Amino acid sequence: MTSSTNKGKVNPDLINERNKCTFNTLELTHLLDGDEVKTKERKSRESFFLDDADLKTEVPIEYLSHKEKYEEAVRKACIVFRKVQQLQNEGKAGVDNYREILGGQLGSALLKDGHPLTLHYVMFIPTLMGQATIQQQAEWIQKAWSCNIIGTYAQTELGHGTFIRGLETIATYDPKTEEFVLDSPTLTSYKWWPGGLGQSANYAIVLAQLYTLGKCHGIHPFIVQLRDEETHEPLSGIIIGEIGCKLGMNTTNNGYLGFNKVRIPRTNMLMKNNQVLPDGTYVKSPSSKLTYGTMIFVRVVLVQDAATYLKKAATIATRYSAVRHQSQIKPNEPEPQIIDFVTQQHKLFPYIATCFAFQYSATWLWELYNNVTGELESGHLDNLPELHAASCVLKAVSSADAALGVETLRLACGGHGYMTSSNLPTTYGLVTAMCTYEGENTVLLLQTARFLIKIWQNKTNVTNLPTVRYLQNSLNRNSPFEKTVSWIISALQQTATGKIDLANRHINERVKKGEAYEDAWNNTSIELVAAAEIHGRTFIVETFFSTVQKLRKQTSVELGTVLSQILELYAVYTILRSTGDLLRFTRTSSQDIELLQGWLEELLAAIRPNAVGLVDSFDMRDEVLASTLGAYDGNVYQRLFEEAQKSPLNSEPVNKSFHLYLKPFMKSNL
Numbered sequence: 001m002t003s004s005t006n007k008g009k010v011n012p013d014l015i016n017e018r019n020k021c022t023f024n025t026l027e028l029t030h031l032l033d034g035d036e037v038k039t040k041e042r043k044s045r046e047s048f049f050l051d052d053a054d055l056k057t058e059v060p061i062e063y064l065s066h067k068e069k070y071e072e073a074v075r076k077a078c079i080v081f082r083k084v085q086q087l088q089n090e091g092k093a094g095v096d097n098y099r100e101i102l103g104g105q106l107g108s109a110l111l112k113d114g115h116p117l118t119l120h121y122v123m124f125i126p127t128l129m130g131q132a133t134i135q136q137q138a139e140w141i142q143k144a145w146s147c148n149i150i151g152t153y154a155q156t157e158l159g160h161g162t163f164i165r166g167l168e169t170i171a172t173y174d175p176k177t178e179e180f181v182l183d184s185p186t187l188t189s190y191k192w193w194p195g196g197l198g199q200s201a202n203y204a205i206v207l208a209q210l211y212t213l214g215k216c217h218g219i220h221p222f223i224v225q226l227r228d229e230e231t232h233e234p235l236s237g238i239i240i241g242e243i244g245c246k247l248g249m250n251t252t253n254n255g256y257l258g259f260n261k262v263r264i265p266r267t268n269m270l271m272k273n274n275q276v277l278p279d280g281t282y283v284k285s286p287s288s289k290l291t292y293g294t295m296i297f298v299r300v301v302l303v304q305d306a307a308t309y310l311k312k313a314a315t316i317a318t319r320y321s322a323v324r325h326q327s328q329i330k331p332n333e334p335e336p337q338i339i340d341f342v343t344q345q346h347k348l349f350p351y352i353a354t355c356f357a358f359q360y361s362a363t364w365l366w367e368l369y370n371n372v373t374g375e376l377e378s379g380h381l382d383n384l385p386e387l388h389a390a391s392c393v394l395k396a397v398s399s400a401d402a403a404l405g406v407e408t409l410r411l412a413c414g415g416h417g418y419m420t421s422s423n424l425p426t427t428y429g430l431v432t433a434m435c436t437y438e439g440e441n442t443v444l445l446l447q448t449a450r451f452l453i454k455i456w457q458n459k460t461n462v463t464n465l466p467t468v469r470y471l472q473n474s475l476n477r478n479s480p481f482e483k484t485v486s487w488i489i490s491a492l493q494q495t496a497t498g499k500i501d502l503a504n505r506h507i508n509e510r511v512k513k514g515e516a517y518e519d520a521w522n523n524t525s526i527e528l529v530a531a532a533e534i535h536g537r538t539f540i541v542e543t544f545f546s547t548v549q550k551l552r553k554q555t556s557v558e559l560g561t562v563l564s565q566i567l568e569l570y571a572v573y574t575i576l577r578s579t580g581d582l583l584r585f586t587r588t589s590s591q592d593i594e595l596l597q598g599w600l601e602e603l604l605a606a607i608r609p610n611a612v613g614l615v616d617s618f619d620m621r622d623e624v625l626a627s628t629l630g631a632y633d634g635n636v637y638q639r640l641f642e643e644a645q646k647s648p649l650n651s652e653p654v655n656k657s658f659h660l661y662l663k664p665f666m667k668s669n670l
């Protein structure tokens with residue numbers, strides 16, 4: 001295995017685990033990357049960034065002040081972006097590469113607590129590409145690609161993040177000067193949160209309520225210059241700053257922004273979808289939701305990012321569990337590796353399986369996204385609702401499970417998992433943010449529920465809608481328990497259908513009793529969210545199943561067996577999370593649940609010899625893991641001790657506070 005960059009002696013427990021592994025880890029690495037060539041390319045990109053001496057930080061960032069953290073992050077971000085441009089010029093920077101460079105793989109290795117310029121690539125450029133006219137793209141895109149301007153995406157305000165129709169920033173068209181006047185009429189209308197906005201970006205896409213000829217037309221995107229291109233001073237009428245410390249992502253430079261009657265040319269409204277003509281006439285696009293396109297794009301790419309962060313945490317916790325010994329299983333026997341406790345396996349292995357499950361759903365979603373955006377370009381909007389519903393539920397489920405997974409894996413490392421040097425707390429900070437940004441998860445699940453209920457109520461023909469095809473006939477499917485993934489999928493589908501049907505009945509009952517439909521919806525929303533969630537999980541299991549079926553045709557028998565085991569584990573674990581619903585909505589009996597539990601335990605035992613091999617296959621370099629507990633060589637205790645020496649408190653034998661406070665306190669008597 002080549003993932004190690006650390007030349008230290010490998011811990012004997014890990015050597016033993018690697019010797020036990022029943023499959024070729026390199027074969028799995030290639031499969032996860034796509035093929036051998038892609039693995040080689042990824043590794044060469046990793047070296048290109050990680051071996052650059054200028055991108056290393058001497059002092060752990062945790063010991064820097066807030067300001068120093070930011071300054072160090074900008075220093076590195078500029079080097080990273082320069083290198084990205086170099087890749088671009090060599091034609092080596094596709095979306096997958098940006099994903100690595102900005103997300104959980106390389107991004108979080110280079111800038112551990114967030115990148116102050118990410119929004120430039122993740123939302124600013126994609127919005128220009130998706131919402132600007134050809135002429136506007138000619139004006140802005142090149143400047144943005146070459147980073148002559150750095151942008152962000154300024155949508156959320158102090159008062160509104162979710163309900164974007166309620167945004168208060170105003171852009172009023174003045175036909176006399178052919179300009180828009182941007183204004184923040186209230187404190188709650190100040191933009192609040194955009195990444196890089198504080199001190200980094202000099203441009204932003206600003207979402208504002210458009211007024212022309214006295215009429216409001218809802219929110220629209222505008223490109224707005226915020227700072228002077230030479231001095232970086234805020235332009236006249238721009239009130240700007242950083243929002244302060246957060247649970248995590250403390251180097252992303254999230255900012256606030258207010259406008260005091262700031263004028264921008266008419267041509268700075270992004271007009272691919274809707275237009276304002278010079279005389280102020282408003283020309284409407286076929287769908288008002290096209291303005292929301294960048295949000296869909298980011299939700300889609302986040303599913304892969306959730307998988308990547310989970311891979312990182314799973315690698316750290318699994319390797320640590322192999323080298324950590326504690327307690328006794330039988331008296332007078334040596335202390336076992338903690339990975340031999342079945343409860344520990346239950347914390348680790350389902351999340352290893354989840355990494356695969358999310359990666360395969362992310363690939364599926366990315367393909368759907370490309371197909372549907374291609375159709376949108378030629379004016380076909382038919383598949384947009386399904387893309388929106390699928391991206392909402394997959395973003396919500398993957399980020400929620402990744403956050404829960406990272407926290408579970410942190411707990412699985414006991415006290416040492418609480419050290420920032422384990423990198424699990426910082427990873428949690430990055431992942432839990434995903435549950436909120438780009439659409440708060442409950443809100444997104446309700447969007448998917450809206451789609452599901454609409455289909456259920458209207459008895460829509462679902463033949464051509466892959467994510468909901470199962471709704472056609474699964475309500476009354478009552479097959480007896482079989483120890484197969486197909487049975488689990490069928491039972492999950494039946495459960496999801498039952499929950500959708502029940503939520504729908506409850507809405508109808510409430511309406512019949514005289515409630516307004518919207519109140520009935522709100523009063524049924526606990527059930528609606530639960531229905532959407534199980535619908536999402538069902539889809540993830542189904543996609544995992546069909547992917548493994550395909551992959552098994554090309555893998556060795558040994559790897560094929562392991563892939564089937566982790567698929568089964570993910571499926572059984574998922575269905576057991578819904579035991580209550582299974583008993584309610586299918587003919588599953590209490591004995592069947594016992595059989596499922598037995599199956600889960602068998603799978604944990606079957607996967608045990610390959611656990612380290614599986615996470616080794618993720619092939620995350622030590623610099624990517626950045627963890628005292630997760631390094632390839634497993635030298636956990638040396639690393640913990642070495643990292644502790646970096647604490648500034650250890651640089652002198654006696655701290656001045658002893659003389660200032662402790663000693664007088666200890667010597668004085670009341």
Ligand SMILES: CCCCCCCCCCCCCCCCCCCCCC(=O)SCCNC(=O)CCNC(=O)[C@H](O)C(C)(C)COP(=O)(O)OP(=O)(O)OC[C@H]1O[C@@H](n2cnc3c(N)ncnc32)[C@H](O)[C@@H]1OP(=O)(O)O
Binds near residue numbers: 098121126
């Ligand atoms: C450059 C090259 C490429 C390289 C790039 C490569 C990149 C790779 C990078 C990889 C590393 C990643 C690193 C990450 C770093 C972190 C970055 C952090 C970023 C964080 C940024 C943010 O955080 S940025 C703000 C996001 N802020 C939201 O996310 C607000 C949520 N809030 C709503 O999104 C709406 O407010 C909400 C609720 C829908 C209601 O909207 P609403 O009230 O208008 O609509 P209604 O509910 O009334 O629904 C009315 C009808 O619209 C339908 N509909 C609604 N939305 C639709 C839609 N999008 N598309 C179609 N249809 C839609 C709906 O289905 C209904 O349809 P119907 O009527 O037929 O049923």
Ligand SMILES: Cc1cc2nc3c(=O)[nH]c(=O)nc-3n(C[C@H](O)[C@H](O)[C@H](O)COP(=O)(O)OP(=O)(O)OC[C@H]3O[C@@H](n4cnc5c(N)ncnc54)[C@H](O)[C@@H]3O)c2cc1C
Binds near residue numbers: 154155163
């Ligand atoms: C780290 C981070 C980075 C961000 N970056 C950006 C950025 O670059 N650009 C940008 O514009 N924004 C950004 N945001 C803002 C982000 O998109 C919003 O915070 C997010 O959309 C949630 O909106 P909110 O904060 O208004 O939450 P709220 O909507 O106020 O949510 C609070 C609670 O209300 C509930 N709730 C709200 N509406 C409903 C409803 N209709 N039904 C049921 N429950 C509801 C939610 O479920 C939640 O429990 C960022 C946020 C974070 C945390």
